[in-house]
Amino acid sequence: MKVNKHPWLLGGALTAIAALSLTACGGSGSTTQPSSSPAAAESSPAAASGGSLTVWVDANRQPVLKEAAADFEKQSGVKVKLVVKDFSKIQEDFLRQVPTGKGPDITIGAHDWLGNLVNNGVVQPVELGDKAGDFQEVSVDAMSYEGKSYGVPYATENLALLRNADLVKEAPKTFDDMIAAGKKADTKFPFLVQVTEVGDPFHAYPFQTSFGAPVFGTDDTGAYDPKDLQIGNEGGVEFAKWLAEQGEAGTLKTSIDADIAQEKFASGDSPFLLTGPWNVEAAEKGKINLAIDPIPSAGGEEAQPFVAVQGFFVSSKTENLLAATEFLTNYIGTEEVQTELYEVGNRPPANKAAFEAAKSDKTIAAFGEVGANGVPMPNVPEMAAVWEYWGVAEAEIITGKADPTKRWKKMTEDIEKAINK
Numbered sequence: 001m002k003v004n005k006h007p008w009l010l011g012g013a014l015t016a017i018a019a020l021s022l023t024a025c026g027g028s029g030s031t032t033q034p035s036s037s038p039a040a041a042e043s044s045p046a047a048a049s050g051g052s053l054t055v056w057v058d059a060n061r062q063p064v065l066k067e068a069a070a071d072f073e074k075q076s077g078v079k080v081k082l083v084v085k086d087f088s089k090i091q092e093d094f095l096r097q098v099p100t101g102k103g104p105d106i107t108i109g110a111h112d113w114l115g116n117l118v119n120n121g122v123v124q125p126v127e128l129g130d131k132a133g134d135f136q137e138v139s140v141d142a143m144s145y146e147g148k149s150y151g152v153p154y155a156t157e158n159l160a161l162l163r164n165a166d167l168v169k170e171a172p173k174t175f176d177d178m179i180a181a182g183k184k185a186d187t188k189f190p191f192l193v194q195v196t197e198v199g200d201p202f203h204a205y206p207f208q209t210s211f212g213a214p215v216f217g218t219d220d221t222g223a224y225d226p227k228d229l230q231i232g233n234e235g236g237v238e239f240a241k242w243l244a245e246q247g248e249a250g251t252l253k254t255s256i257d258a259d260i261a262q263e264k265f266a267s268g269d270s271p272f273l274l275t276g277p278w279n280v281e282a283a284e285k286g287k288i289n290l291a292i293d294p295i296p297s298a299g300g301e302e303a304q305p306f307v308a309v310q311g312f313f314v315s316s317k318t319e320n321l322l323a324a325t326e327f328l329t330n331y332i333g334t335e336e337v338q339t340e341l342y343e344v345g346n347r348p349p350a351n352k353a354a355f356e357a358a359k360s361d362k363t364i365a366a367f368g369e370v371g372a373n374g375v376p377m378p379n380v381p382e383m384a385a386v387w388e389y390w391g392v393a394e395a396e397i398i399t400g401k402a403d404p405t406k407r408w409k410k411m412t413e414d415i416e417k418a419i420n421k
Contacts (some may be wrong), residue, residue, distance in 0.1 A: 051320045052079040053327060055312075056094070056107040058087040064340045068331045078323045091116070098122040098315050105318040106328065111142040111153070111309040114379040118145050124316045126151055131329050139350035142309035142376035147221040152328040153311035153350035154341050158371035159206065159276050160305070162283060163291040167271035171291065175207065175298035179251055182271050189270035191251055194258040195398065199391030202377075203274060204243070205306055211235040211242070211299030215378055215386055226382035226419060231390075232412030235299065240397055240408035242298060247398035254395050277346065277367050292366035294373070307374040309350065385418035 057065050062084050069080035083104060085093065091113045097103035099122065109117075117123040125148045132140055132149070139153035161178075163171065167185040172178035182190025193203050201208075208214075212235035217228030230236070246252040256264075265273035266286030273279065274295065283290050295303040312332055314324045331337060338351035342358050348368040349355045359365035378386075393411035396402040 050077050051323060052081065053106060053318075053320055053323055054081045054083060054104040055327075056083050056085045056090060056104045058090075058108060059084050060344055061108065061341055064337065064344055065332070067340075068337050069327075072327050072331050076323065076326070078320065078327075080327065094315075095120055095122055098317050101317055103315055103317065105315050105320060105324050106312050107315070108310065109151075109313050111139075111151075111311060112377045112379045112383065114143065114145050114150055114313075115381045115383070117313060118150065119381055122316055123150055123313045124318075124321070125149060126314055126325055126328060128152070128329065131333060134333065134335075134352060135350045136352060136355065136372070138307050138371065138374065138376055139309045139311070141222065142307065142379065143311050144223065145379060146223060151311040151313045152333045153309050154332060154338050155310045155345060155347040156307055156350055156368070156371050157276060157310075157347050158305045158307045158367060158374045159203065159274060159295065160367050160370040161293040161295050162265065162273040162275060162279065162288075163293050164265070164268065164271045165289040165291045167268070171293035172272075172296045175210075175296050178272055178296050185271045187268070187270050189264055191272045191274075192256060192261045192265055192270045193252070193274040194256055194261045195252055195254050195395070196257050197254050197395055199254070199394035199398070201387075201390040201394055202306060204394060206274075206295040206303035207242070207298040208236070208239045209304040209375070210297040210301045211239040212301050213239050214375070215383070216380070224378045224380050226380045229412065229416060229419070231386070231415070232409060236412070237405055237408055239299065240393075240404035243394060243397045244400065244404040247400060252398050254399055277363060280363050292363060292370075294370050302373065305370065305374045306377040307371050308377055310347070311350070382419045385415050388418065389414045 055065065055069070062082055065082055069082060072078065073080055087108070090107060090109060094103055094107050094109070094117070103122070114123070128140070128149050135153055136156065139156055140149065143149060143151040143153045161171070167187065168181045172181055179190050194200055195203070213233055214230045216224040216226055217230050219225045243252065261273060261275065262279045262282050264270055265279070266282045266288060268286070268288065280290070295305060297303045312328050314321065314328070318324050333351065335351050335353040335357070338349040338354040339357055342349045342354060342364075346364070348364050348371065349358055355368060359368065389411045393402075393407050397404045397407050
C-alpha cells in the first residue's frame, strides 16, 4: 500500500487562525486544467443543463475528477473546468476570492474549515437527501454545521495503534497494559508517539477523551457547541495529571518528533507507534510484522481519535447551484468515483459501499474500524483558540515546567477569553 508521508490531516487546523482574520480582497492565480476524458461513474442525467462549473481540486485528485467531469458534461451539457490548486492555499484563496465573484463554484477542502467558511458567508448548504445514508455517519457529521449539511465527503483519516507483532503478540487493552508489554519487549522505547516542544494535542487527544474530557460538548443535533467548553472539566484535570506522570516516567517525550517516531518504530526500537496511515509504508519497508489496533484507554473510557474528513463545498456565489449539487451528489458521491479517489489517495472512502470494497486492503480496513469509533475534529471557528493554547500547555506539563492542575486551568481560562472576545 502506498501512503503519503505527510498527511493532509491537519491542513485545516494549521491555517485556521490565519484564515479567521481574512477579508475579501484580490484572489491568487492558478493553473487551469480542462476536463476531457470520459468517466465510468454511474449517474443520473443532471437536473439542470447548460452553463458551466469551475471546480478547485488538488493535483492528486485531478485525474479522477477529470473523468467524472467529462461524464457529467456528456450527460448534462454543463461544462466543467478543473483548476489545480495547492491544497495548503485553498482555504485562504477561497475566502478571498468568493466575495469578489472570482472564486470557483465548487472546491475541495478539509471539514474543519467549515465553520470558518460558513461564518464568512462563502459556502452554502448541500442537500444530500436520501443519499446521506450512502456515507459513513462520521463523515456526514463532519461536513455539517449548525444542523445543516454543507458538502459531500469523500475520504476520512484518523490515528490508530501500530504494533510490531513479532515483539508483542496481542493488542493491549489499556495504556498501562501497552507500556508493560513494551517494557517486556525490552526495546529502547516501550511506546512511541510524536510530541514536540509545542506539544501535539492531535495525537494526545484519544488519551484525553478516555478521561471524559472532549474539547466541546454537543447540542441537541449532535453538533459541537463552542459555548460548552468541556476541556477544562474534572476529566481534563485528571488527564493533565496523567500527562505529568507520563512525562516523569519518560513514556511521553517532547524530543520525539514525527520523523524520529517513524524511524525508531520502523527499525524495531519500539513495539508500538500511535500514528496515522502515512507511516505504514515506512514500517513495511522496515520488514515490520505489522498489526493495526484500536487505541488503548488511559483514563478508563473509550479512547476516541479525531477523524479528519475531506470533501467538496459549494460556493455561496455560484450561479449554477442545481448543477453543482448534481455533480457532487450523483457523480463525486458515487461508489465508483469514491473508489477511484481512494485508489489515488489511499484514505478510507466516505462512501459506505466504496469503503466496504476498500476493506480488502487490511490497512484501510483497520484504520477505518478505529475511525468509526472516533469523533470529527471540531469544525467551529472557535477551535482556532483551542489550538493556540492547547499544545503549549501539554508540552509544559509533560516536561515538568508547570504544575498540571494549575497549567490546565490556566489554559482553559485563556481559551475561554479568546473565544469570548
